[in-house]
Amino acid sequence: MEDIQTEAKQTLQNFINRFSDFNQETINRVPFEGSWTAGQVAEHMILANANFAEVLNGLTEDTLRKPDEKVGVIKSILTNFDTKLDSPEFLCPLLKDYNQHAQLKKLNEIKDEILKASANIDLTKTCKNFELPLLGFLTRLEAISFVIYHTQRHTLQLGNIFHTLAVETN
Numbered sequence: 688m689e690d691i692q693t694e695a696k697q698t699l700q701n702f703i704n705r706f707s708d709f710n711q712e713t714i715n716r717v718p719f720e721g722s723w724t725a726g727q728v729a730e731h732m733i734l735a736n737a738n739f740a741e742v743l744n745g746l747t748e749d750t751l752r753k754p755d756e757k758v759g760v761i762k763s764i765l766t767n768f769d770t771k772l773d774s775p776e777f778l779c780p781l782l783k784d785y786n787q788h789a790q791l792k793k794l795n796e797i798k799d800e801i802l803k804a805s806a807n808i809d810l811t812k813t814c815k816n817f818e819l820p821l822l823g824f825l826t827r828l829e830a831i832s833f834v835i836y837h838t839q840r841h842t843l844q845l846g847n848i849f850h851t852l853a854v855e856t857n
Contacts (some may be wrong), residue, residue: 701839711787726780831843
């Protein structure tokens with residue numbers, strides 16, 4: 688329990704730190720054709736993680752399988768950086784100018800909400816408020832694992848965008 692809580696805290700903070708490396712001007716710059724801007728990546732994470740605290744604390748039921756059964760699949764999908772994944776439409780950010788300060792504030796709020804919601808709960812219960820496409824209903828443990836691996840994926844993406852923009856300006 689403490690390990691996954693620690694990993695979630697560190698992973699969410701790493702994303703925030705990486706996004707903080709940008710400045711207001713560069714978060715809205717397209718690094719290369721077909722890429723999201725850093726502001727869009729942050730917005731995607733806001734959209735994706737905003738309701739996870741509600742999912743964790745929402746309707747649950749006893750799990751009739753191993754509570755971590757889908758963690759390996761989630762990890763293998765999200766940490767395969769050779770595969771481009773398409774985001775569901777409802778999680779696709781608009782191409783617009785984003786405000787870094789406002790996004791950082793929201794990212795920190797979401798981090799705090801997820802950490803608070805995931806503390807001292809039975810991670811073996813299955814969350815019934817949200818069904819993940821292709822994977823179905825997740826246990827609380829799997830849901831937190833999804834947040835971790837999804838956030839790690841996009842932290843790496845931010846790093847690639849940052850590097851590309853830094854090379855561009857030198």
